[in-house]
Amino acid sequence: MTLAFRYRVSIVLIMFVFGSGVSGARAAEPGESVEPVVREVRALLDEYQFQAALDVLTRAIGHTPAAAPLHKLSGDVLMILRRHEEALSAYRQAVKLAPEWVDAQWALWALLTRVSADPEEVLSTLQAITRVEAENPLVHLRLGRTLHELKRYEDAAAHFRRAVQLAPEHPAFRLYLARALFDILDMSGAQAQVQWVLDHAPHGSPAWVAAQNLAHVVRGETTDQGARSDFFATTKKPYGETGKDYKTWALTRERAWREMKTGDYVTAEALWRETLVLDPQDDLARYYLGLTLMKLSRYDEAIEMLQASLAESREPPYFADALFQIGQSYVRLEQWHKAIPYFRTLLALKDRAKEDYYAMNFPDLSAIQAALEDARRHVKPGMAEATLPWPIAPEPDRTTNDEPAIPRENVGLPHTSSSLAMQDREAGSTQVLPISVDTVRGWFRELMTARSVVRDDLQTGSHEFYPLDPSDSFRPDQPEIYVVFALTTPPSVATTVTSRWVAEQVEGLAPETVIGIDAVAVGLNDTTGYFVLDRPEGGWPAGLYRIDLFTGDTPSSSTNIANVRFRVVAPVQ
Structure with missing residues (x-):
C-alpha cells in the first residue's frame, strides 16, 4: 500500500505498546513477573523474528500458564502469522484468566470481527467488554448496533438509552435511541428524542438535518412503521377487516381517469369518490376529484378536496398545480384576497419548476404572475390578504452556502x-x-x-x-x-x-x-x-x-x- 500525506518518511513496521496492556492484567503467579519475557519477545519482533518470538512465549507459558499477558501476546504473534484459530484460542485463554482485563477482550473481539466468526461469540465478547466498561457510551452504542442487527430490538434500545444517559448532550446518540424506540413502537419516546435534537442542535447542522429526516419517519409519514410493526395489520387498518381490494381499486381508478379525459365529469366524480371509499388515503384521487369538481363549477367543494389532497402528502408531485388550481377556484368565487397567497407562494417556489420531481406539473410562471396581478387589482384597499391553511417549507437560498463553518485547530496535524x-x-x-x-x-x-x-x-x-x-x-x-x-x-x-x-x-x-x-x-x-x-x-x-x-x-x-x-x-x- 502506498501511503500519501504521511508525516513519516519511513514506516515502523512493528509497533507494540505492551506497557498499558500488561499493567491491566492479573499477575501471573505470586512472586513472578512476565516483564522480562515481554522485553525479550519485543526485541525479537523488532527484528521480525516472529517464530522465534512465538517459541519464547510457548516456553514461558509452559512455565507460567496462568500469565494472561503472555497468552494475549501469544495471540498477537499468532495473528501476525495468520494462524487465526490459534490466535483466537490464545485470546480466549487470556480472557478466561483475566475476565476484567479489557485489552484482552478487545483483542478477542477485533479478531472475531476480522474473521467473521460466530455472531453469538462476537456478541458475548462485546457484552463482556460492556460489563467492564459500563461507563463508556461508545461501547453501549456499538453493542446496541450489534443487537439491532441481530433483531434484538428491545435490548438494543436499552443500550442506546444507556449511551444517551452517559452522554446526554450528544445529538447523534439520541437519534440512535429515537430510531430504536420507533422500532419497538414507542412512538412518543422516539418523537421526544428527535424533538430534543431539533431544539438543541444548531439549525442546518448535520445532526439537525438528520433529525428533520427522522422526524418524518417517527411521525408515521412514511411506509416505514417500525421493525416490530405488523405490516399487513398496518395496511389493513384504514380499510376494515378484509383489507384493501387492490384489483377493484385499480380498475375503478382507471375508469375514473378515462371518464374524466372524455369529458364525462359527472360519471368521473362518482368513480373518483368510489376510489376513495376503496382507499381513503389515495391523495392523488382527491387531487383528480378536485379537478373534476372544478370542471363542474363546484369550486367550494373543489377547494376543499384539493386542500385535503395536500393535508397528508404535503408536497407531492402535483403540489404546485394543486396550489394554482385552489387559487383559480377562489378567483372563480371572486374571493380574490384568498387566491393571492397561493399565487404568491408558487412564485416564491419558482426554482422547483426546474426540479424533475415537480417540473411536469408546475404551472407556467407567466400565467402565475398574471393571475397574481389580476387578483391584486380586485382586492379592495385595506383588505388583508389571507394565509395558507398549512405552512410551506421556504425555498432555500441556492446562491449562498448557509452551512455553519466548522471551527478548526491545528492539533497534531502531520506537518507536510x-x-x-x-x-x-x-x-x-x-x-x-x-x-x-x-x-x-x-x-x-x-x-x-x-x-x-x-x-x-x-x-x-x-x-x-x-x-x-x-x-x-x-x-x-x-x-x-x-x-x-x-x-x-x-x-x-x-x-x-x-x-x-x-x-x-x-x-x-x-x-x-x-x-x-x-x-x-x-x-x-x-x-x-x-x-x-x-x-x-x-x-x-x-x-x-x-x-x-x-x-x-x-x-x-x-x-x-x-x-x-x-x-x-x-x-x-
Whole structure:
C-alpha cells in the first residue's frame, strides 16, 4: 500500500505498546513477573523474528500458564502469522484468566470481527467488554448496533438509552435511541428524542438535518412503521377487516381517469369518490376529484378536496398545480384576497419548476404572475390578504452556502505541505452526518481504532495490516492513534481514501473542530490499511472524537463512506 500525506518518511513496521496492556492484567503467579519475557519477545519482533518470538512465549507459558499477558501476546504473534484459530484460542485463554482485563477482550473481539466468526461469540465478547466498561457510551452504542442487527430490538434500545444517559448532550446518540424506540413502537419516546435534537442542535447542522429526516419517519409519514410493526395489520387498518381490494381499486381508478379525459365529469366524480371509499388515503384521487369538481363549477367543494389532497402528502408531485388550481377556484368565487397567497407562494417556489420531481406539473410562471396581478387589482384597499391553511417549507437560498463553518485547530496535524493545504480548505460544505460509531457503508468490513498496528508482507508482494491493542478508549499520553481498516473488496481502480479527524465534544475545543487529516492511496491489490494521527503537543484533550472517511482528496458530503468514534479518558487519580 502506498501511503500519501504521511508525516513519516519511513514506516515502523512493528509497533507494540505492551506497557498499558500488561499493567491491566492479573499477575501471573505470586512472586513472578512476565516483564522480562515481554522485553525479550519485543526485541525479537523488532527484528521480525516472529517464530522465534512465538517459541519464547510457548516456553514461558509452559512455565507460567496462568500469565494472561503472555497468552494475549501469544495471540498477537499468532495473528501476525495468520494462524487465526490459534490466535483466537490464545485470546480466549487470556480472557478466561483475566475476565476484567479489557485489552484482552478487545483483542478477542477485533479478531472475531476480522474473521467473521460466530455472531453469538462476537456478541458475548462485546457484552463482556460492556460489563467492564459500563461507563463508556461508545461501547453501549456499538453493542446496541450489534443487537439491532441481530433483531434484538428491545435490548438494543436499552443500550442506546444507556449511551444517551452517559452522554446526554450528544445529538447523534439520541437519534440512535429515537430510531430504536420507533422500532419497538414507542412512538412518543422516539418523537421526544428527535424533538430534543431539533431544539438543541444548531439549525442546518448535520445532526439537525438528520433529525428533520427522522422526524418524518417517527411521525408515521412514511411506509416505514417500525421493525416490530405488523405490516399487513398496518395496511389493513384504514380499510376494515378484509383489507384493501387492490384489483377493484385499480380498475375503478382507471375508469375514473378515462371518464374524466372524455369529458364525462359527472360519471368521473362518482368513480373518483368510489376510489376513495376503496382507499381513503389515495391523495392523488382527491387531487383528480378536485379537478373534476372544478370542471363542474363546484369550486367550494373543489377547494376543499384539493386542500385535503395536500393535508397528508404535503408536497407531492402535483403540489404546485394543486396550489394554482385552489387559487383559480377562489378567483372563480371572486374571493380574490384568498387566491393571492397561493399565487404568491408558487412564485416564491419558482426554482422547483426546474426540479424533475415537480417540473411536469408546475404551472407556467407567466400565467402565475398574471393571475397574481389580476387578483391584486380586485382586492379592495385595506383588505388583508389571507394565509395558507398549512405552512410551506421556504425555498432555500441556492446562491449562498448557509452551512455553519466548522471551527478548526491545528492539533497534531502531520506537518507536510499536502496535509496543510487540505487543512486550510473551507469546511462548510464538507460536513457529514455524525450519526454512528463504527458505521460501515459498503467499502469496509472492519474499522477499528487501536494503539498500534502491524504490517505483514505477503509473498504476493501485497501487505496485510492488523490492529494491535484495539480499543475505543485512549489515554491523553497515547503517542499515536490508528484506524485500521479491512476492505470488503479491493477497488477496481487505485483510489485515495481520506480521513478527517474531528473533535466532537472535547475539553477546550469548540464542537466539531477538525484536528487533522490523513490519506492513503488504496491500490488494486490492497485489502487492508490504516490511518494515523500523532499525539498533539500537550497530549490528547479528554472527550469524544469522530473520524470521517471519504473517497478522493477533498472531503465532501457526497464522498463520505464511513465514520468511527473513539474517546480520550484521563486516568483516574
